[in-house]
Each structure stands twice: as C-alpha cells, then as structure tokens.
Amino acid sequence: MIEKETTSTFNKSTGLPRKRFYRARAHSNPLSDSHFPVPLSPSQFDYSLHYPQLVPAASDDDNPKRIQFADIGCGFGGLLVALSTLFPDKLMIGMEIRDKVSEYVKERISALRTTNPGQYQNISVVRTNSMKYIPNYFEKGQLTKMFFLFPDPHFKEKNHRRRVISPHLLDEYAYTLAVGGIIYTITDVEELGEWMKGCLENHPMFEALMEEELENDLVVKLLTSATEEGQKVARNGGQTFQAVYRRIAPPL
Amino acid sequence: MGDAQMEEGDNTREIEVAPALIAVDPAQRSVAVAVGSDLRVYDLIGDCPVSLVDDSAKPFHSDSIRAIRYDASGKLFVSAGDDKLVKIWSTDSWFCISSVCCEKRVSAVAVSNDGLFVCFADKFGVVWVVSLKGDAENQALADKKAAPMLAHYCSIITSLEFSPDGRFIVSADRDYKIRVTVVPKNPLDGAHEIQTFCLGHSEYVSCLDFIHSPDYPHGLLISGSGDSTVRLWDVTLGSLLDTCEIGSKFDRRFTFFLKAELSATDGIEEDPCHAVTDLCTCPNGTSVALAVQSLKGIMLLNCNLSAKTLSMAKVVLVEGETLIPTSLGTSLSEGLLWMVTGISKLQGFDHSSLARVRAVSFPEDDGRDAEPVLLRDDEIPGGQKLLERLQGSVSIGNDVFLAASEALKTSMRSLLIKKQYSDEKREFRKRTRNDRKLKH
Known part of the structure; x- marks a missing residue:
C-alpha cells in the first residue's frame, strides 16, 4: 500500500516525479526570517553531497571543481536540465525558496541521474533565500553565469524591495560574478522587464551584450524554450522581455 | 497544544528599551552619554557640563538614541536613533550643524576619516551617506539630503566602521554577516x-572595531557577536585570522567569573551564551575591551598584530555594585577606558533614564604587567560634576541597574535573535494565510 503511494508520485514511463504532487504557492516572502539551514560560509558548502561523482568527499585536490552557473529562482528546473548536457564539465546549482518546488527539482535530478547513468551529475538544487544568502554559497568572482528567469514581478511599489533584481542586490551579484561573467534576465511582465534593464544599465559594473553576441550565445535561446515559465508564455502567445549583461571591472 | 498557549510569546511584546551609550572625544576633550532621547555632554577642558544648541525644525531627539560618535578629529559629533533623525554637531560650540531626516530608524553611524562624509545605517539594511563639504565655511543649518550608498538585504545593521586607511567601509548585520565595501571617490553615487564578506559568526554581529599601529597601518578588524565569540579578520581578503571564545571551557579561569556573575544576576537558568555587546580597542593599542551580557565588568583580550592572534588576558570586575556595561568608549591619547550602563524607559522605577559611568585607567606601559585600575568616582576626570551631568544623579540604587540589565537583555534578544518555531507552531502561525482560510 505504502509502496504504491510512493511510486505513484513518479511518472511510470519516464521515471520523473509528477508535478501535481509538488504544487506550491506561487509567491514566497523573501523578507521573512529563514528557518532552513544555510552554510556559514562558502567553504562549508558540502559539494560531495550535491555532486557525489564529480566532487567526491575525500578528494585532496588542491583546486577542486567549483560551481560556475547559478539559476536563481530555478522553479521546476527546466533550464538546469537543458544546460546540464550543453555544458557537461561545468557545475551548476539551482536556488529556490519554495520548499516543495526545490524538493521536486531534487527528485527530478535524481531520477535523471538514475535513468541516464553518467549524465546530469553536474546539476543540483538548494532550498534557500538567495536574496539574503548568496555570499554564503559563492566566493568572490566564482560564478561565470547567473540566471534570473521569470522572477516574481512584485507589482506594488511598496513591494519593489522584494524584487530579486534591484540596484543594491546587483552589487552582490557583481561581487559573485567573475569579470566577463554574464547575467541573464527574462520576464513576461513588461514593467518588470524595464525595471531589470534599467537597474543593469545604471550599474557601473555591468554592460549590455551586443546584438551579435546575443545571437551567438546558445544559452539565450534556452531562456524561453527550456524553462517551464517560458514554455507557458509561448503557449499563450505572450511577449517576453530579456536583458543580458556582462560583468565588467569597476571604473577607476 | 491550545491556541492560547501557542499565542504566548507572540503577543507579550516587550517594551523596547535602548541601552545607554558612551563616546569619548579622541583627545578626551569631552565625554558624551546618551540615555533614551537624552544627550548629555561634559566638557573636560572647561570642566563644565555642556548645553547643546539646536535650532533645527525638530530640535533634539524625541526617541531613543541608538548611535553616537565623534569623528577622528573630534570636531564633529553625530547622534541618531529611533526618531529617524541624524544630528551632526560641531563640538566647538555644541551647535547642531545639520539635522538629516531618514525614512527608517537609524541603528549605526560612522564618519569618514577625512570628516567629509557622515554615513548612517537604518533598520532595513540601507547605509546612507551625507556630504559635509562646504559646511565648515558657512556653518549654515542646511537641510541635507542623504543618498543611499549600499544595502544589506533587509537586515538590521548593527555597526558601521571605516578602515583606518579609509579604503573600506565595513558594515555588520543581524544575519551573521560582515560586509567590506570599497569606498568610492564619490560616495554619493553609491558604493x-x-x-569581501567576513563570514563565520553563527549569530548576530553586534560590534566592530579596527585595531592598528604605526607598524600595521591597515589594521585588522575585530568583531563581537551574539554567538559569544570575538573574531579577528583581514578585511582585504575576508579571511578569519583568529577566534576567541568567551567563556569557553578552555578558559576556566574566566568562565568562573562569568558563571559566578551570572548566577548572581538572574539565578533562574544558566545561560550558556555570553553575547558580546560592545567592544573597543584600548589606549595601549594591543588590548581589546569587551562588554559581555551578564558580566559585571569588562573583559580584556590581547591582540598580537604581527602574529594575528587574539587571546584572553584578564577580567576587570566592578566590585560592590551591579555594573554590566552597555557601552564602552576610549580616547586614544589619555589612557582611559570609559564604560556606561543604563537603559531608557525602564518600567516600574521613578527615574526613567539613568546611567552609571565608570572609567578604567591603563598605566603607561613601562613595567610589562601594568594592571588596569578601576577609578573611584573622585578619581575620574571631572569628578562629581561630570557624574552628575552624565548619570543624571550622583548615586543610584543597585536594584535599578539589576532590573535595567534584565530588561535590556530581553529587549536585545527580541530585536536581534531569530525566533525558532517548532514545525507544529509554524503550521499554526500560517492559519490566517489567505489560501488556508479558503479550505474551511
């Protein structure tokens, strides 16, 4: 009986977890005190737990592999899964504040690892509030790509400080990104799209990618095609607004 | 568990009390104490109490002052707090040069080493900056507008400090973080x-100070925290150099003091945590003085700048009275460490805002083990007149300070320590959420 219940949360043919068992509220308050564990510093983040094959626990490697891509608010993990095979030698992490959704991504990755031996070893997920704890996970200049895809728009002006892209938070993202690293943002809400573009445009440590660079970047296409939110917008024939910027050295 | 029981602790809101604060002019020309909304200054050169002059639209403070400090030259003095006003005073005439309005309550202030910028932090984690350029000449009461400089994401900033070389501004918060930010050419455009971030504390960070010497002009950062540790950091790299556990089992000599003091003060439960509430580097340049929750006195640590280590040195107990310092201050030139205890808005006592001031002298360091000496009231510079001004009264009953230290402990705990709820209680607290309501 119990066994039947536990297996039924997975799709029989694909072995993947079924989303209907992981429904969650669409919004989460990023201002509330967190009660989940957070590493005290990046050195205390246990890589062997997240990437057991690529970063074994007892490795005495002086220069171990470090996470390079972070998907902030990864949702159901569509982008991570697509990026995993595109950049098999890069470690990536999804960060999600909603407990059930991060639980889904965890199951999804573990199912993918089981059905595709040797693959999907480079992606993982944590449940965390990235607006508060980014520096607890990554060292200065550690990341080369950061993704903010279809974030919560927080329409009301009084809630603008809850937006994940804001002038002050960009300081922290600039700290975490290596010079040359790229920040990808996309939304289907025009007002938020303008806000995110404005924040990035006015920040002294980011510059926009050229049209040509955007066309040659394989990842840009995934922003709409790989994510669950992006597919939904496409289904409904909606518009999307993206802003892709490069981290540059601060002007002297 | 019944609803009423669940609610307990949620609604019994403690009245917010603010600790008394002390600041000393760098050349010890004056000493300032803030208790509640009251700012008291004593002029040690003229040996007289100072009367402050404030012609601004909102004169003087109307709510608890949470931060006071002199600038490095001693020409400026800044006070700020719960009334959302930052007041900048000229110490020549004790005239309020500028009154800056803030949107939120102010929790920390700092003045850049050149005295040109005043920075202050609010309870929502934003650090603001005001320029004082040009003010020296016209002395006009300008309505300054502050510009946002940097922000911690919605976390109370507990301490702000410029590095001795002026390259960095360091901010500490309730979320265990210390952030080191490069001071730009024009801070008004934002930093x-x-x-780097200095990460390692496992509770709120309560206080910061730099220790430096002619040989080590960049200095090292020292931080105190609610996790009962003091830590030593290199702010260029963000590396943790040393950790000193207050009351750890390895220092039985000192835990003895803490335990003895503790059982005497609350007697209810043994609190294993000795939160560090304030710290300041001592006149001798190698010691760090600590105020520790429930310690009737101060603790001294030795900081070895070349070896980059911190070690417990001694405890200076205040005999014969209940004095758990709420704030420490020192002047670098005169060899005196000042301490104050007291709170605002104490319930159940006649005197609403009393303070007690004591001083410890550090003798010239010719004999290696020169012991710090706690000065008697008549030995303090300014003597009775100073105490009358700064304390509000010359003699104050012991029971007042006992009650005060308890009230303060509770208040600081509810302000800075994160609440822990059991799963059951967390579910219960969601009961009024809109999506839960619809189910019934």
Whole structure:
C-alpha cells in the first residue's frame, strides 16, 4: 500500500516525479526570517553531497571543481536540465525558496541521474533565500553565469524591495560574478522587464551584450524554450522581455 | 497544544528599551552619554557640563538614541536613533550643524576619516551617506539630503566602521554577516564594489572595531557577536585570522567569573551564551575591551598584530555594585577606558533614564604587567560634576541597574535573535494565510 503511494508520485514511463504532487504557492516572502539551514560560509558548502561523482568527499585536490552557473529562482528546473548536457564539465546549482518546488527539482535530478547513468551529475538544487544568502554559497568572482528567469514581478511599489533584481542586490551579484561573467534576465511582465534593464544599465559594473553576441550565445535561446515559465508564455502567445549583461571591472 | 498557549510569546511584546551609550572625544576633550532621547555632554577642558544648541525644525531627539560618535578629529559629533533623525554637531560650540531626516530608524553611524562624509545605517539594511563639504565655511543649518550608498538585504545593521586607511567601509548585520565595501571617490553615487564578506559568526554581529599601529597601518578588524565569540579578520581578503571564545571551557579561569556573575544576576537558568555587546580597542593599542551580557565588568583580550592572534588576558570586575556595561568608549591619547550602563524607559522605577559611568585607567606601559585600575568616582576626570551631568544623579540604587540589565537583555534578544518555531507552531502561525482560510 505504502509502496504504491510512493511510486505513484513518479511518472511510470519516464521515471520523473509528477508535478501535481509538488504544487506550491506561487509567491514566497523573501523578507521573512529563514528557518532552513544555510552554510556559514562558502567553504562549508558540502559539494560531495550535491555532486557525489564529480566532487567526491575525500578528494585532496588542491583546486577542486567549483560551481560556475547559478539559476536563481530555478522553479521546476527546466533550464538546469537543458544546460546540464550543453555544458557537461561545468557545475551548476539551482536556488529556490519554495520548499516543495526545490524538493521536486531534487527528485527530478535524481531520477535523471538514475535513468541516464553518467549524465546530469553536474546539476543540483538548494532550498534557500538567495536574496539574503548568496555570499554564503559563492566566493568572490566564482560564478561565470547567473540566471534570473521569470522572477516574481512584485507589482506594488511598496513591494519593489522584494524584487530579486534591484540596484543594491546587483552589487552582490557583481561581487559573485567573475569579470566577463554574464547575467541573464527574462520576464513576461513588461514593467518588470524595464525595471531589470534599467537597474543593469545604471550599474557601473555591468554592460549590455551586443546584438551579435546575443545571437551567438546558445544559452539565450534556452531562456524561453527550456524553462517551464517560458514554455507557458509561448503557449499563450505572450511577449517576453530579456536583458543580458556582462560583468565588467569597476571604473577607476 | 491550545491556541492560547501557542499565542504566548507572540503577543507579550516587550517594551523596547535602548541601552545607554558612551563616546569619548579622541583627545578626551569631552565625554558624551546618551540615555533614551537624552544627550548629555561634559566638557573636560572647561570642566563644565555642556548645553547643546539646536535650532533645527525638530530640535533634539524625541526617541531613543541608538548611535553616537565623534569623528577622528573630534570636531564633529553625530547622534541618531529611533526618531529617524541624524544630528551632526560641531563640538566647538555644541551647535547642531545639520539635522538629516531618514525614512527608517537609524541603528549605526560612522564618519569618514577625512570628516567629509557622515554615513548612517537604518533598520532595513540601507547605509546612507551625507556630504559635509562646504559646511565648515558657512556653518549654515542646511537641510541635507542623504543618498543611499549600499544595502544589506533587509537586515538590521548593527555597526558601521571605516578602515583606518579609509579604503573600506565595513558594515555588520543581524544575519551573521560582515560586509567590506570599497569606498568610492564619490560616495554619493553609491558604493558598488564589494571587497569581501567576513563570514563565520553563527549569530548576530553586534560590534566592530579596527585595531592598528604605526607598524600595521591597515589594521585588522575585530568583531563581537551574539554567538559569544570575538573574531579577528583581514578585511582585504575576508579571511578569519583568529577566534576567541568567551567563556569557553578552555578558559576556566574566566568562565568562573562569568558563571559566578551570572548566577548572581538572574539565578533562574544558566545561560550558556555570553553575547558580546560592545567592544573597543584600548589606549595601549594591543588590548581589546569587551562588554559581555551578564558580566559585571569588562573583559580584556590581547591582540598580537604581527602574529594575528587574539587571546584572553584578564577580567576587570566592578566590585560592590551591579555594573554590566552597555557601552564602552576610549580616547586614544589619555589612557582611559570609559564604560556606561543604563537603559531608557525602564518600567516600574521613578527615574526613567539613568546611567552609571565608570572609567578604567591603563598605566603607561613601562613595567610589562601594568594592571588596569578601576577609578573611584573622585578619581575620574571631572569628578562629581561630570557624574552628575552624565548619570543624571550622583548615586543610584543597585536594584535599578539589576532590573535595567534584565530588561535590556530581553529587549536585545527580541530585536536581534531569530525566533525558532517548532514545525507544529509554524503550521499554526500560517492559519490566517489567505489560501488556508479558503479550505474551511
């Protein structure tokens, strides 16, 4: 009986977890005190737990592999899964504040690892509030790509400080990104799209990618095609607004 | 568990009390104490109490002062707090040069080493900056507008400090973080470049100070925290150099003091945590003085700048009275460490805002083991007149300070320590959420 219940949360043919068992509220308050564990510093983040094959626990490697891509608010993990095979030698992490959704991504990755031996070893997920704890996970200049895809728009002006892209938070993202690293943002809400573009445009440590660079970047296409939110917008024939910027050295 | 029981602790809101604060002019020309909304200054050169002059639209403070400090030259003095006003005073005439309005309550202030910028932090984690350029000449009461400089994401900033070389501004918060930010050419445009984060504390960070010497002009950062540790950091790299556990089992000599003091003060439960509430580097340049929750006195640590280590040195107990310092201050030139205890808005006592001031002298360091000496009231510079001004009264009953230290402990705990709820209680607290309501 119990066994039947536990297996039924997975799709029989694909072995993947079924989303209907992981429904969650669409919004989460990023201002509330967190009660989940957070590493005290990046050195205390246990890589062997997240990437057991690529970063074994007892490795005495002086220069171990470090996470390079972070998907902030990864949702159901569509982008991570697509990026995993595109950049098999890069470690990536999804960060999600909603407990059930991060639980889904965890199951999804573990199912993918089981059905595709040797693959999907480079992606993982944590449940965390990235607006508060980014520096607890990554060292200065550690990341080369950061993704903010279809974030919560927080329409009301009084809630603008809850937006994940804001002038002050960009300081922290600039700290975490290596010079040359790229920040990808996309939304289907025009007002938020303008806000995110404005924040990035006015920040002294980011510059926009050229049209040509955007066309040659394989990842840009995934922003709409790989994510669950992006597919939904496409289904409904909606518009999307993206802003892709490069981290540059601060002007002297 | 019944609803009423669940509710307990949620609604019994403690009245917010603010600790008394002390600041000393760098050349010890004056001493300032803030208790509640009251700012008291004593002029040690003229040996007289100072009367402050404030012609601004909102004269003087109307709510608890949470931060006071002199600038490095001693020409400026800044006070700020719960009334959302930052007042900048000229110490020549004790005239309020500028009154800056803030949107939120102010929790920390700092003045750049050149005395040109005043920075203050609010309870929502934003650090603001005001320029004082040009004010020296016209002395006009300008309505300054503050510009946002940097922000911690919605976390109370507990301490702000410029590095001795002026390159960095360091901010500490309730979320265990210390952020080191590069001070840009024009701080009014914002400080976007983060040098590093100093991470390692496992509770709120309560206080910061730099220790430096002619041989080590960049200095090292010292931080105190609610996790009962004091830590030593290199702010260029963000590396943790040493950790000193207050009351750890390895220092039985000192835990003895803490335990003895503790059982005498609350007697209810043994609190294993000795939160560090304030710290300041001592006149001798190698010691760090600590105020520790429930310690009737101060603790001294030795900091070895070349070896980059911190070690417990001694405890200076205040005999014969209940004095758990709420704030420490020192002047670098005169060899005196000042301490104050007291709170605002104490319930159940006649005197609403009393303070007690004591001083410890550090003798010239010719004999290696020169012991710090706690000065008697008549030995303090300014003597009775100073105490009358700064304390509000010459003699104050012991029971007042006992009650005060308890009230303060509770208040600081509810302000800075994160609440822990059991799963059951967390579910219960969600009962009024809109999506839960619909189910019934």
